[in-house]
Amino acid sequence: MASDTDSARSRLPARHPRRARGFHRLAHNEPVKDPEALHALLTPEGRALLDEVRGTDPARELAVATRLRRTHPPDLVSAALGQARLRQRAVAKFGARDAARMFFTPDGVEQSTRASVAAHRAGRLAALGVRSVADLCCGIGGDAIALARAGIRVLAVDRDPVTVAAARANARELGLDALIEVREADVTEVGTGGCDAVFVDPARRGGRPGGGRIFAPEAYSPPLSWAVEAARTAPRAAALKLAPGIPHEVVPEGAEAEWISDGGEVKEAVLWFGTEPGTVRATLLPGPRTLLSRRLPDPPVRPPGRYLYEPDGAVIRAHLVAEAAEEVGGGLLDPTIAYVTSDALVTTEYATAYEITDRMPFNLKKLKALLRERGIGTLTVKKRGSAIEPEELRRKVRPQGPNAATVFLTRVAGAPTVLLGHPATL
Known part of the structure; x- marks a missing residue:
């Protein structure tokens, strides 16, 4: 340079x-x-x-x-x-x-909610009759924008002056400044009594710009315990945006837990207050398509059938693989891995179906020979329960040819296994 x-x-x-x-x-x-x-x-x-x-x-x-x-x-x-x-x-x-x-900061782009996810949350709050929300840790205003577009008045609060300036500019540029008041303050010192609901998006990165992710909920800024108390005092409802990897054990009593994916990519978990206490759901966007927990026992483990179903990431994070397996009449390949197998091809909104053509114990030499025999040049690699990385596998098998396939590196009843197949269609 x-x-x-x-x-x-x-x-x-x-x-x-x-x-x-x-x-x-x-x-x-x-x-x-x-x-x-x-x-x-x-x-x-x-x-x-x-x-x-x-x-x-x-x-x-x-x-x-x-x-x-x-x-x-x-x-x-x-x-x-x-x-x-x-x-x-x-x-x-x-x-x-x-x-x-809009106007952005680097962290603002990185940490903002995707507009489709923010719109889903705002729609749920509007359906609960919420007319005003305190958006605490508002960032550059992405969630405030979605709330305002749902007809909700917003008090957007953040303590970073650059972020606040960007949020104000964004509300003005998008013609929403009549509904969004942006305030520079510490969210723990702001009164929210004038609002129907509270939305909190705690910072989950280190204090310096570009800092690493924080995984311990009490290390969030503000801590999860503070956010939960703020949510419990909201007159009508509250939503707390959290990392999708949050342990189920930390979900507080009386909260609803929702895991959201968009286009197959898990985006966040949300703790809801004032909705349905104890409910666990996976929401898939676009849609929304929602799978509710029925507290089913773990699916049975069975040998691989003709079809493999890969549950959506939100379904897995929400611990609803049993509900997805029941939809397709399937069982698990392994008790510790979220791959569902069945002999029937069933339409489901909560998993992607693949037709399996080959199964073998994990062996690179034999897999390479099989791919060469089938003329597989375009290889999609999926893994669960395997130590080998997709790029490492591609480098070692060097796929060549006009055909495409999907290879699953996984375990079947504890044994390292390779399954080869392709997306199934009814």
Whole structure:
């Protein structure tokens, strides 16, 4: 990077020595780190720059920055390019239309709820008759936006000034500022008595930017125990957003626990208060499709049948594999692994069905020979209960040929096993 910077600096006109001194910082195109920098992007000059750099290819950022800094303040150019990059990343969560108008921080993009999941939660609160919500630890405002679009008035609170500035800007840019009040404060010191409901999304990363994930609920900021007490005092309802890996043992008495996936990817767990105490559910988006716990015993273990069913991740996290197995009349390949097997192909919304064509004890040499015999060049690798990694397997078997298949690395009654098959259709 230093050589690129030195080269770019040598091409700058001699009449701009002051800007040249700041160029190394600009070359990194860092996103805004203080409210003033974000406010600068909201000025006419900042907005014009954002329009100009929209969709910039990362490979061209250095050249674009070099050109723009000749007529604009270097820090503003850097902030605009950093913001453009964040907006590109945010499309996956917020959609292209909203992401192009919103303002983000790096942690805000990383930690925000996907819009479809936030809309599902907001819809549930609206259906409970909630008309006002205290959104505690609001971040850049993704959940507040969903709540406001559901017709709910929002008090959005966060203690980070840059995050608060972004949340205010986002409410204004999306035309929702009449419904969203953003307040900079410590959520533990904010009174929520004027709101029907409480929504809490505790920070689950280290204190410094880009910090690692925190898995212990009492290490969240604020701790889970505080969030639960805040939820219990809400007049009508409350929802606490948690990591999907939260142990079932920490679900407090009287709460409903919901695990949510979107497009097959598990996104979060939610503890609900004021709904159905003790209920456990898996919700699959789009839909929603909801599987409720019936507290069934574990499915029986049986030999592999013609079909293998892979339950959705939310079903697995919610411990509802037995409910999914009952739907297809199946049993487990192994008592410790969430693969369901059956001789019947049954339509289910909660698992993906595969037709199994081959079964063998785990043996790389024999698997490689089988793939070569079948002309398998496109290989999808799935694993549960196996130590070998998918990329390692592909590297060792070197699939070649015109056909496609799915290989499952798993255990059958405790024995390492390979199952080969393909997605099944009725």
